[in-house]
Amino acid sequence: MMTRQAKYLWAALAGSLLLAVMGGCATHVERMQVSEVKDLSGAWNDTDSRQVSQEMVGDVLSAPWLANYKRSHRAPPSVIVGDIRNLSHEHINTETFIADIQREVINSGKVEFVASKEQRQEIREERKDQDINAREDTRKAMGRELGADFMLKGTINTIIDASGRTQVRFYQVDLTLISLVDNRVVWVGQKKIKKLVENSKLRF
C-alpha cells in the first residue's frame, strides 16, 4: 500500500523528472557580441586571437620602420606573410589572426600586402589562362608582379605548468618583420597571454 506521503513524493519526482527531460530537450541559443569574452576550456580561442591581432596592428603601424621607409621610398611598403609557426601545445589556427592583422593593416592604407605563395600560384594560372582565352585589351601580362619589401614571420609558443586539475597557461606570440633586401629585422611584435585554468574536480 502506498501511503499518502509516498504518493506525493512520487508525484514530485515524476514532475521534476518531466521538467528535467523537457529542459534537456530544448536547444538554447543566445546571440553574443563578437567582442564578448567567454572562456570555456581555457584553450586558445577567438578572444586571444583578436587581442593578439589588435595589439600587433597598433604596434606595427606606429613603429618607426614605416615612417623610415616612407621617407626614403615615398611609397607604402609592400609586405608578404611568411611562415607563422605554431610551436604551442595546441592546434592553433594561425590563419585567423593573420587575416585579422592583414585586414586592419591593408585598410589603414599605410602598407600594401602581396598575395601568399599559394594565392600567387593560382593567380599565375589564371593569367596563363587569360593569355589564351581572354580578349587582348583585358589580358594581364606576366612578369608585372609586385615584389614584397618585407616578410612577416612569427611563432606561437606556450609554457604550461600543471598540477592536478589546475593549469597556468602562458602564450607568447612573436612576430618579426624582415627586410627582403638585406635581411634586416625592422620590427618585432610580442604579445603575452597568461591564464589560470582550474578544472572542476566534480561533475554531475
Added chain:
Amino acid sequence: MPVSFISAFARRVSVLMAAAVCISMVAGCASRQTVLLIQRDLTDREPQQALQRLEKTPVRNTDKVLYRLNEGMLLHLAGRWADSNAAFEAAQRLMEQLAALSIREQGTSLLVNDYTRSYEGEPYDKVMLHVYKALNYLALQQPFDARVEALQLDLQLRSLAEDAGDRDPDLGFGRYLSGMIYEELGEWSDAMIAYRKAYEAYQNHRKDYGVAVPDALKKDLIRLARKEGLRDELEKYQKEFAVTVDAGPPPGSPGSDHGELVWVFNDGLAPYKREHSVFLADPDPNKNRLIRVSLPYLQRRPPQVAEARLSVAGKTVTTQVVEDISAVAFADLEDRMPAITARSLARVIAKKKMEDNAGRDNPLAGALLNVAAVLTEEADTRSWNTLPNNIQLARLPLAPGRYSLEIELLDAGGRVVTTQTLSDIVIRPERKTFISYYWSATLPTPLGAH
C-alpha cells in the same frame, strides 16, 4: 514513513535495475560479438567494414570515449588520417570532461554495476591517443601538428605520473616518436631530451614488459650526443651499446642529403576483457537467495606475426618491438584488480541490504530485487581493444626517390607467413616518411584459455 519511503525507493531501484538488466544483457552480449566480428574484419584487412560495424552498434552514454577511440583507430588503419584525428580529438575532449569525479555515477555503480560509470580511458589509452594522433599528422605530412601532439603527450605523461602509484605511465614509444618529430624539424636539443627520456623509460620497464631498448634508439642517442657535443654522454652510450653509427647528421633531418623511412608496424590485436561470474547461495540458511560476483579478466589474442623483414633498394632491416600493449594491459588490470574486487563486494553487500529492507515490507519485492541484483551484477569489460597487440618499428635511411617496399611477415619460428609489397613510397631529402602498417591476424586460442 521511513519503511514506506524505503519500499518506494526499493521499487524505484528495482525498476532501474530491470531496465539495466534489459540493456546490459543485450549490450554485454553484443559487445563481445562486435569485438570478434571487428577482429575478423581486421584480419581480412577490411577496416572500412569494421568501421561500419562499429557505427551500427548502439553506444551507451557512458561509452562515448571508448567509441571515439575505436573509431579513431579504425579510421587510422583505413588510412583516413584527418577523420581519425577528428575522432581522437572528440575522445580527448570527452576525456577531459570526464576527468572530474561524478558523484552520481559513483553512487549508481555501487548499486547497479560498473557500467553505469563513464569510461574515461585507462592511463595508456591517454598516451596511445597522442601517439596515433601524431602518426596521423605525420602521414598527412604536417610535422608541426605532430609536434603539438608531442607536447601534449609530454603534458599528459607528467599529469599521469603525478597520480600514478608505482607504475610509471611513460612507456617509451611515445617519447621515442616525439624525438623523431623534433629531429625531423631540426630541434636537436628537444630531440635529444626525448630520446633520453625514451631510453630511461625502456630501461625502467624492461622488467615489467620485457621490451628491450630498440637498436635504432641506441643509434639515435649516439648520433645526437655526438652532434650536440655531449662528450661524456657519448662515451657512456658508446661503451654501453655495441652498435656502429655513421658520422654526419641524422638521416631525414635538416642538413642531411638522405631521407628516412620510418615504418611503424601495428602487430596483432590487444587483449579484450571478458568476465568471470561466480554464483553463491546466501550463507544465511533462512534466506533463499542467490549472490553473484562478477570480475573482469583479459582474453589474450596472440599475434600470428612475430616480426617483419623489410627489403628496399637492396637493404634489409628487421623490425623490433617498441611497445608491448598487451603486457601493459595485463599489468594495468592486475594493478586495479584489488579496487575492482572491493567495489564488486561492496555492491553485493549493498544489494543484500536493499533486498532485506524490501523483503521485510513485501517478500515478492525482495525476491524480485534479488533476481534483478543477480542479473545486473556484471563485470566492466570495456577496453580500447582495436589497439594492436604490440607496436614494432624499423628505420631505414634512403636516398631521395620513389621506392617499392617488400615486406615479409615472419612467425615466431622465423617462417614467412606472407609477403606484401608497398609501392610508390616517396623519400624526400631532409624529411622522414612515416608509414603505419598493420597485420591483425591472431593465432587461434584454445577454448577457455586466457
